[in-house]
Amino acid sequence: MNIIARVALPLGLATASSCLLAIAAEAADPESIAAAVDATFEPLLGAHDVPGIAVAVTVDGERHFFNYGVASKDGGAPVTQDTLFEIGSVSKTFAATLGAYAQVLGRMSIEDHPSAYMPELEGSPIDEASLLNLATYTAGGLPLQFPDGVTTNAGAPAYFAQWRPDAAPGEMRRYSNPSIGLFGHLAARAMDADFAELMEGEIFPRLGVENSYVRVPEAAMDAYAWGYNRNDLPTRASPGVFNAEAYGVKATAADMIRFVEANITPERLEPEMRSAVEATHVGYFEVGEMVQGLGWEQYPYPVTLERLLAGNSATMAMEPNAATQLTPPRAPEGPTLFNKTGSTNGFGAYVAFVPGEGIGVVMLANRNFPIPARITAVHAVLEALAE
Template sequence: MIRTTCVLLSSLFLLSSAFAQEADTPRRINQAIFNKIEYHFNQQETDSIYALGSPKFKQSLSLQAFQTVMSQQLYPLGQIQSAELKNYEKGTGIYKLNFISTPLQLVLGLDSLNKIDVFLFQPYAGDPAPEKTPPTESGNTSASKFDRYVDSVALSYSRKGHTHALAIGIINAGKTSGFYYGETETGNKQLPDENTLFEIGSVSKTFTATLLAYFTQLQQVSLDDPITKYLPDSVAANPDLQRITLMQLANHTSGLPRMPDNIEASAASNSLDPYHGYTKEHLYTYLKSYKAEIPPDSLYQYSNLGFGILGDILSTVYGKPYDEMVKEIICQPLGLKNTTEHPNPDSQYVAKGYNEKGAETPLWTFDAFTAHGSLKSTVSDLLLYAKAHFKMPETDLEHALALTRQFTYFNPPDTDIGLAWHMNVVGDELIYWHNGGTFGSSSYLALTPDRKMAIVVLSNTAEPVDSVALAILKYMLK
């Protein structure tokens, strides 16, 4: 048992601009600090945890004593597989920590200055018995009210005049719901359904990050490996690449730009299909002459290029193309039947894409950038994918999914980053999310494992669906 006093991290979870209207609450701050502690614990970064201590804490417990307690009593339990806030009252949160062998609970208390005042590990006390609730009225009025709200938000999107199909999937309170609007092609009068495929764009990055986490779980790679370890010698010789790690590709801190500057000059460049024809040879040519303007790990800079490189490296490690990796490692174990880079036209229907003016536009071909945005998927598959994040990790894949949600970088003033996932606190809940878009689609996926809640919004129009998803998500979290 440990009872110590620690200091609040100087950089708390801050909200993205999308969530800027949400006011900070003591519970939210408590959860934000816990997430920092969880990350350092799982990395066994004892010095980093100790560095959070207040002067009073450091006077009462030396670094050597703290290291002894952590290394002899706590780290032998292994990593925290998942955690859940079980109770919060008067500035103190009680968290259930799931280890492989046995759960513990952490009592985490903050003082009036938001410094950690209580840091107490205990045997887990167990879940309280559920309170009895009166019978609900017939008619399912609460569900109907929610359905009407979803309709109102969705119809405001669908009635803009240039939008087409809109598909929404929701997991909430143990129930899975689907809402479908518009038409999959102009004039066909055909609603989308749970099995209609859409381009999901950069939501694909979460699948790529899962592949990286999976190979990390199997110890085939390390997150801290330099990328030059997996690149051809002629490319790896570039000193400006040698400080970039696999993790920095996955959390957008590599310093690499959003796009390589030679993509428009590639022979087959197409203004409506911008990645088509950009090959591995083009990519390696760019990397050989790359000059870093931003040092790695110094700044969050969203990079499609970084994920293109990551996908190339993972394909080298696995010995198969990206689409086959996704199918064999993620889709088959999770039962995702319609998530693919290359849909079968005889058995899988992909909604046609329309640009921001409502004109039809081709689906994208990604070539060397396949790992950053090439996947097509459905509401049904993405909800199954979200549900897999709710499980207590047992398999290598489930451990990989959990690893993608571990904090890796703080990006003030917007959001925290895992592996691909963006992380924000909405209300009192930690939300993992990613959006995506092509010239003919828009997508959004968000989930909160603690509440076993998720939302998927897919459109075949290049009109962002973020506002639709966020409005519904905030309603769900009331």
């Protein structure tokens, strides 16, 4: 663990945040970074009964890793930067990158409609939406999850063919696994390949992601943490419809900070992947005080904690929200914070970075603990880093 100095704090986040005001006055050297991370993340283990947390920080291309607790209660293997965690909906940022990459290669356009790659949807209401609408949850009200009766990828086209919208495409954002799941699935079809194979064989390597998977191979199972559900039972994600595209990536903190750095400085990537990553930074819809892009959600930086919490609230995740399309789409005009939360039954994740400041934080945990606590901790560390 790259820890030089530790700050002992009570469990309250308010106390931790006030202490960080003093820490932030110091330069972002390894010692002050360690103090900032310890102050915010170490208390979360006890406050939310989290078995283990991996945190990775990047500051101007320098990586720092901080590991707390265990990857499994049975045996007590410690968390490391190479522990595999389920990253939940942070996976959507990879699906978005695949779609942008397919567009850069000329294999698809986000202005296309679903029937271009799934002909059985031609003439159905969902074919009124574009692939952009699918990627930004603005197709017209697709639900958070597939109905219980839809249990396989093969059954998904019939579900989409009979679905009826609540609004015209582009008028409403309703966060939805079926929506971006279909987007990722169609992007893979456009590339004439399986989604998992594309991720593991092409997208991950081109992004510098070395030891992360959609399908964890037997040789890597020892590195795969156990998550813990609300009954404190060990659990891992079960197969689901378009789960690979929407929430199926298992990643390490070391890999995720490489992914963050690829987003902070995409110019170091090969040209096609650079263009794809930059395309995921374009904003397409304003939803409240948040801007929805491809996978990533955006805020002008600096951003208050209150605004960040509102943009990642249950209201934004569970309810329809009015959306205003940005015409033309908007590339960031100044310092911008990009973020994404992710959860499965036994895991919780949060990623945030500010390219203009050269800073980013990854947090992976084997407990789905409250999102506000994750965001409060990461926001406090980013504030300290930016000083």
